Amino acid sequence: MSNVIIEVNQLTKKFKSTLAVRQADFKIYKGEIFGLIGQNGAGKSTLLKMIGGLVYPSTGKIHLFNSEMNANHPYYERMGLLIENAGLYPQYSAYDNLKFVAMSYGLKDHLKHINELLELVGLSRTNKTKVKNYSMGMKQRLGIAIALMGSPDVLILDEPINGLDPQGISDIRNLILDLNSKGITIIISSHILEELSKVATKYAIIHKGEIIEIHSKEELLLKCEDRIEVEVSDVKMATPILEEHLNIGNYKVMNDHTVCIYDSHIENYRIVNALVENGISVHSIMKHKQSLEQYFLERTESVVTAHG
């Protein structure tokens, strides 16, 4: 049986003249934490709303648990949503808000379930406080508790760390990792890649409604790792020299002329000398040091340039 939980094919959403999401294609596997990264207005929320059944796609298909989704499909019940701001009645307490949701789910033993959820998100002490007196972080945590009410298999969290202080961000991060360890597949969006990188296992970069890259965590870290990029006349001849003369084992051949060395402690001149002494022409050598944030900006800028 396939482990694909969500499959999105050529998903497009157009609002009047605005193309919010353009031909999105990706798969999310069971147990993943799928990070959706994009600037404000990139189309993250619209994409998540389509997956969560709030917004209908203009074209394209969504498969959930290997079934094609249509309006009111029962599989939507296996999802918990926290999209944009948590949907809460400010004049009611956290307990009341959770009770409303529990009633909509028809939960019999809702008192026990509500208390467990409040405990899980760390709001059990303030369960009688009106939500209008909550901080942003507390509202987000309550939103997550509500999203967990139906014991979902998939949790969709749209910008859950927006407006949170460092402690709040850390709490939400730990909560997400804890929920994932219990088997919940999580889709999380953010415009802060650095933060997303601490939880996500797969990343999709969305820019102007288009998914421009999808990477596993390992691939992304590799791309952002400190490296020396060497452009030579013949890469096949260069790599044995690097191994034998400089004892370099951590490298990756990018193409016929380029090799990336992931050992930034070696001085450039030693690499050049070793290669030149063995008859290899070195066209260029460059040290790369890139943060995840820089990588993201570079990717989105390159898309802007490519699109003119």
Add this chain to the structure above:
Amino acid sequence: MWLQPMVNLFKMDFRRFISNKMMYVLLMVFSAFQIFGIFMINQYEEPTEHGGLLTSAMNESQFIQSMLAQTPSWVMIYIAVFTVYFYMSEYNSGFYKNYITLSRARINSVLSKILIQGVFTLFIFVVFILSDLIGRTIFFEQATIGDIGYFVKLLIGQIVLHWSFSIMILCITIIMRNIIASIVISIALVLNVFGMVLGVLESLITDLNLTSYLLVNTITNRTIDFNNLGDFIHVFSVAIIVMLVFSLIALNYKIREDLR
């Protein structure tokens, strides 16, 4: 059971309904103004030139019909305000996102709101009658009900008409998604602006009097005799048609709506 998800949503809405201070405030203000209105009638009541019945001498059925015939009808205004408030408080808070993944949630949510409107209409009529009885006892020194059979028919007819009015307002609110716009349209409906315009246009074209079948015209028509089978059928057919038409429009819109 297919009905259970709708019952669950209704229970949720009903809990919000009864725990909502706004509902009680509306009913209390309505009651106070109703009693105050009776006091004012008592102060300034004069015999009509044509020898009509004095308001203070009316029984409860006659009094209700005379009150509801006044434009704007306060009962309709309160129903409109509550309908817009109840729907928009959920919509603006985004609370619907918490249950929208449930099976048939869009349909059930509209049906549940329609039932809540029915309960509110019932509540406001109970308060209406109690306030009338209190006010009339204090200021008119009489609170006769009159023919109980007629009174019951009148109440059932008017409750069903007002419930259908609230469904019409709910439908408008669902489509407008804006408090101010919904209230403005509701007030125009309560003032019977559309009914009057259509009435004038109709009188220019034909003398069929089809506009008497408009909902607000039916509610405010004091000549309707609930003992007359023709009038009774008129009232119920108008109410049921309005209910069905606006419920279906609201459901259809909600099913297709892109939620923010």
